[in-house]
Amino acid sequence: MKTDAYRVKEGKKVRLRDWNTDDDGGLDEKDAKVLTKRLQDQLFDWQERLYAEQKQALLIVLQARDAGGKDGVVKHVVGSFNPNGLKIASFKVPTPEELAHDFLWRIHAQTPGRGMIGVFNRSHYEDVLVTRVYDMVDANTAKARLKQIRHFEDLLAASGTRVLKFYLHISKEEQKSRLQDRLDEPGKHWKFNPGDLKDRAHWSQFTAAYQDALTTSTAAAPWYVIPADHKWYRDLVISQIILDTIQDMNPQYPKVNFDPDEIRID
Amino acid sequence: MKTDAYRVKEGKKVRLRDWNTDDDGGLDEKDAKVLTKRLQDQLFDWQERLYAEQKQALLIVLQARDAGGKDGVVKHVVGSFNPNGLKIASFKVPTPEELAHDFLWRIHAQTPGRGMIGVFNRSHYEDVLVTRVYDMVDANTAKARLKQIRHFEDLLAASGTRVLKFYLHISKEEQKSRLQDRLDEPGKHWKFNPGDLKDRAHWSQFTAAYQDALTTSTAAAPWYVIPADHKWYRDLVISQIILDTIQDMNPQYPKVNFDPDEIRID
Numbered sequence: 001m002k003t004d005a006y007r008v009k010e011g012k013k014v015r016l017r018d019w020n021t022d023d024d025g026g027l028d029e030k031d032a033k034v035l036t037k038r039l040q041d042q043l044f045d046w047q048e049r050l051y052a053e054q055k056q057a058l059l060i061v062l063q064a065r066d067a068g069g070k071d072g073v074v075k076h077v078v079g080s081f082n083p084n085g086l087k088i089a090s091f092k093v094p095t096p097e098e099l100a101h102d103f104l105w106r107i108h109a110q111t112p113g114r115g116m117i118g119v120f121n122r123s124h125y126e127d128v129l130v131t132r133v134y135d136m137v138d139a140n141t142a143k144a145r146l147k148q149i150r151h152f153e154d155l156l157a158a159s160g161t162r163v164l165k166f167y168l169h170i171s172k173e174e175q176k177s178r179l180q181d182r183l184d185e186p187g188k189h190w191k192f193n194p195g196d197l198k199d200r201a202h203w204s205q206f207t208a209a210y211q212d213a214l215t216t217s218t219a220a221a222p223w224y225v226i227p228a229d230h231k232w233y234r235d236l237v238i239s240q241i242i243l244d245t246i247q248d249m250n251p252q253y254p255k256v257n258f259d260p261d262e263i264r265i266d
Numbered sequence: 267m268k269t270d271a272y273r274v275k276e277g278k279k280v281r282l283r284d285w286n287t288d289d290d291g292g293l294d295e296k297d298a299k300v301l302t303k304r305l306q307d308q309l310f311d312w313q314e315r316l317y318a319e320q321k322q323a324l325l326i327v328l329q330a331r332d333a334g335g336k337d338g339v340v341k342h343v344v345g346s347f348n349p350n351g352l353k354i355a356s357f358k359v360p361t362p363e364e365l366a367h368d369f370l371w372r373i374h375a376q377t378p379g380r381g382m383i384g385v386f387n388r389s390h391y392e393d394v395l396v397t398r399v400y401d402m403v404d405a406n407t408a409k410a411r412l413k414q415i416r417h418f419e420d421l422l423a424a425s426g427t428r429v430l431k432f433y434l435h436i437s438k439e440e441q442k443s444r445l446q447d448r449l450d451e452p453g454k455h456w457k458f459n460p461g462d463l464k465d466r467a468h469w470s471q472f473t474a475a476y477q478d479a480l481t482t483s484t485a486a487a488p489w490y491v492i493p494a495d496h497k498w499y500r501d502l503v504i505s506q507i508i509l510d511t512i513q514d515m516n517p518q519y520p521k522v523n524f525d526p527d528e529i530r531i532d
Contacts, residue, residue: 074349074350075349075350079349082345083340083341083344083352083354083385084337084341084387088350090350119349121350176531180531183526183529183531184526187519189519189522189526190318190520191318192524192526194524197529197532200531200532201532253452253453253455253456254456256455256456256458258460260449260450260458261449263449263458263460263463265442265445265446265463266463266466266467
């Protein structure tokens with residue numbers, strides 16, 4: 001499966017309305033799930049090589065509007081990885097101690113070490129998204145931050161960490177339907193946050209902020225705009241991109257410094 | 267399935283040679299795996315309640331000799347949890363900064379927050395095990411540490427964290443067979459650590475140290491000696507104990523402070 005169409009080209013500004021939210025690749029849910037399972041079985045093996053090699057790391061950044069599917073990707077895609085080689089970080093509203101530092105301080109602390117796959121459920125990009133929409137930072141600060149983010153991600157890349165950034169792209173109608181589900185099903189009430197409606201009322205401002213954020217797509221840290229109205233297609237596309245990326249990183253089992261035939265176990 | 271027989275009773279010193287390593291509960295591998303899958307599906311749902319409730323936490327401590335199956339439990343049991351509510355910590359040889367603090371400093375920093383399941387792959391118990399066997403600490407220090415560990419785990423319990431401690435109990439023959447596998451299969455060479463043979467040569471000293479460590483079994487932080495020669499039985503027993511424990515904690519979906527019928531999504 002080809003995923004290049006979902007990749008944001010370097011140096012090109014994206015108009016999100018030109019990107020479909022409801023692509024399904026011509027597949028139905030059942031077939032897509034079979035394909036996804038197959039990719040994830042391969043991913044599990046490649047993850048072991050990455051872990052054994054201890055030379056490179058992979059960082060997966062998840063960004064989306066409310067109900068966009070971040071938690072779903074963690075559950076259905078990341079959930080298929082071996083937890084031994086996994087480091088997950090969720091970024092909420094910063095604490096006073098975090099606010100006493102630059103915005104990348106708490107982020108840097110959570111990056112994956114060599115051999116690991118890191119997953120950011122929200123990320124440093126919140127600092128140019130929600131903060132920008134509600135005027136907590138001005139346009140110049142946001143612009144400076146985008147440059148700082150590029151430099152930060154370059155640093156990670158230079159020390160062997162590949163970064164994959166996924167924007168889960170849903171339509172306004174799909175968001176409405178998902179939020180309504182949370183109201184209709186008592187078992188999902190706890191997932192509903194009335195504050196999400198405020199963000200929804202700022203739909204186009206968030207679109208503009210995301211379009212700016214997506215300009216940080218580089219070869220070492222590309223952004224992908226993932227069609228996410230169909231959860232099963234979203235999971236398939238993301239699984240494929242992660243697999244392609246690890247295969248491209250091509251981790252190798254390390255050579256050992258002993259001769260297995262010479263060792264006797266008493 | 268009853269698991270009480272594997273629980274270390276409070277105030278009673280264990281002789282590990284009295285505990286079987288090769289129990290299989292009268293099951294075969296196929297049946298055990300079906301049962302384990304069923305328990306894990308239930309666990310997944312209970313984990314969501316724990317996560318939604320945000321009042322309690324569960325900490326799972328894994329200890330074992332080399333090749334005892336810690337990584338296997340993370341892969342096959344912990345791997346079935348939702349990563350959104352999971353925090354895994356592996357403790358290796360302490361860094362200089364960690365050594366500059368008391369032995370519980372780095373441990374405390376990694377405990378799970380409310381709503382989370384934490385997993386320790388090795389733990390503070392290393393500080394009364396390997397350190398004791400190789401005389402890095404004397405008997406008095408080790409004794410003091412056991413008391414400090416009890417106090418620390420009492421603190422966790424008092425703030426809503428249930429602690430489950432699993433010693434994965436394998437026979438000396440089973441360890442030999444697993445280590446030999448790592449030598450025989452090129453894809454497993456990276457897992458073989460020649461230093462493991464040194465620990466193996468100190469088998470009975472480790473047994474004595476484990477027997478001391480197991481005296482920290484309390485109602486709030488019990489030790490279980492898990493028969494671990496059969497990996498599939500080990501996974502079944504551990505899944506059952508975790509499920510029983512979460513059900514006993516009985517987390518509830520929180521009441522929401524809004525009326526779902528009153529909310530209109532534009």
